[in-house]
Amino acid sequence: MMFENLTAPEADKILRLMAMFAADTRPDKVDLGVGVYRDPQGITPVMDAVRQAEVLIAARQRTKAYIGLAGDPAFARALGNLILSDTVPADRLATCATPGGTGAVRQVLEMTRRIAPDAVIWVPSPTWVNHNAIIGHLGQTARNYRYYDAATGGLDRGGMLADLAQAKAGDLVLLHGCCHNPTGADLSPDDWRAVGDMLEKTGAIPFIDIAYLGFAEGLEEDAFGTRHLAARLPEVLIAASCSKNFGLYRERVGLCMAVTTGPAPKEAAAGIMAHLNRQSYAFPPDHGARVVQVILDDPELREMWADELMLMRETMNLNRAVLAKALRDETGSNRFDFLGNQRGMFSLIGATPDQVEALRKDHGIYVVGDGRMNVAGLTTETIPKVARAVAHVLA
Numbered sequence: 001m002m003f004e005n006l007t008a009p010e011a012d013k014i015l016r017l018m019a020m021f022a023a024d025t026r027p028d029k030v031d032l033g034v035g036v037y038r039d040p041q042g043i044t045p046v047m048d049a050v051r052q053a054e055v056l057i058a059a060r061q062r063t064k065a066y067i068g069l070a071g072d073p074a075f076a077r078a079l080g081n082l083i084l085s086d087t088v089p090a091d092r093l094a095t096c097a098t099p100g101g102t103g104a105v106r107q108v109l110e111m112t113r114r115i116a117p118d119a120v121i122w123v124p125s126p127t128w129v130n131h132n133a134i135i136g137h138l139g140q141t142a143r144n145y146r147y148y149d150a151a152t153g154g155l156d157r158g159g160m161l162a163d164l165a166q167a168k169a170g171d172l173v174l175l176h177g178c179c180h181n182p183t184g185a186d187l188s189p190d191d192w193r194a195v196g197d198m199l200e201k202t203g204a205i206p207f208i209d210i211a212y213l214g215f216a217e218g219l220e221e222d223a224f225g226t227r228h229l230a231a232r233l234p235e236v237l238i239a240a241s242c243s244k245n246f247g248l249y250r251e252r253v254g255l256c257m258a259v260t261t262g263p264a265p266k267e268a269a270a271g272i273m274a275h276l277n278r279q280s281y282a283f284p285p286d287h288g289a290r291v292v293q294v295i296l297d298d299p300e301l302r303e304m305w306a307d308e309l310m311l312m313r314e315t316m317n318l319n320r321a322v323l324a325k326a327l328r329d330e331t332g333s334n335r336f337d338f339l340g341n342q343r344g345m346f347s348l349i350g351a352t353p354d355q356v357e358a359l360r361k362d363h364g365i366y367v368v369g370d371g372r373m374n375v376a377g378l379t380t381e382t383i384p385k386v387a388r389a390v391a392h393v394l395a
């Protein structure tokens with residue numbers, strides 16, 4: 001029997017936490033685990049621009065017949081342009097739609113395994129749990145590079161550059177485009193330039209996971225690093241997600257992109273991406289990708305979406321500022337001020353696993369086991385309770 005001796009693989013820490021939260025019957029429980037934005041009412045809304053695009057699609061769409069293995073080229077053009085602007089000529093850019101940003105991460109890694117099985121994947125320490133999990137699943141070799149300095153809540157720039165100097169030509173260097181998950185510590189433009197210098201020197205290839213464009217400073221600012229590397233390096237790999245910035249989580253909208261050296265390598269890269277889609281699930285999902293394309297190609301909807309995105313960003317930043325202030329009041333120290341300075345959904349609050357457990361058990365507050373807090377899950381109502389509990393448990 002196939003399944004009789006099987007032990008189911010353990011879910012990762014984010015998914016385990018989602019299940020525990022769902023099973024918790026305490027009415028005042030607070031979910032600061034999985035990366036989902038909540039508005040000040042605690043709701044993860046369907047954005048108005050998305051709703052309107054869906055109405056347009058329902059009215060206009062005459063068929064749901066297959067499009068192509070790489071998805072709709074209009075979607076790839078629209079999202080590729082949002083991220084890269086005009087930094088890469090179309091005849092160097094291969095693209096392929098995927099189910100979510102995770103699908104794009106998987107396809108970049110699959111592609112690398114096919115072409116360069118011995119390439120080492122350099123990942124920041126720490127990184128999103130599923131990066132290491134997928135690399136391990138594919139039997140690839142991951143190596144950590146120093147990234148986060150817990151003492152300052154910022155980037156360990158010296159450590160990062162020293163470690164990246166060891167990467168070999170053809171290795172991948174995984175970088176978070178903005179809003180680093182789980183630390184909230186990002187590269188400054190100057191840091192991106194230094195990383196670009198290092199990649200030029202070593203010949204390692206950047207692999208940029210960009211899942212939070214528009215969540216840090218703004219659409220243009222957040223694209224800086226990706227555009228900078230795409231403009232100056234011969235080859236760049238990009239995995240993009242629209243889960244968060246379009247609020248399309250369950251629709252699974254992602255795009256895999258490869259900046260190549262010219263038309264022939266571009267065709268080859270596009271070909272292998274489409275082939276890998278075919279082997280995994282054939283055609284990528286279309287609905288969410290179509291929503292994104294309709295929004296980006298319609299000036300009015302695009303403006304509406306950008307305004308809604310700005311509001312989400314401002315809410316997150318306000319949550320950060322209010323939480324940092326509440327923690328200053330609770331602790332009488334500036335220990336948590338870094339929370340106010342970081343950007344995006346996530347920060348590490350510096351809790352041990354036992355403290356994370358105490359927050360959950362004693363206070364109904366759910367943060368991921370490494371102490372990652374989703375600040376986008378806070379509301380003005382929950383911040384005082386969370387600040388009190390964090391100050392108490394981490395005292």
Ligand code: LMR
Nearest residue numbers: 014033034035036128181
């Ligand atoms: C997260 O990090 O919480 C999100 O990216 C959701 C996920 O798939 O883990």
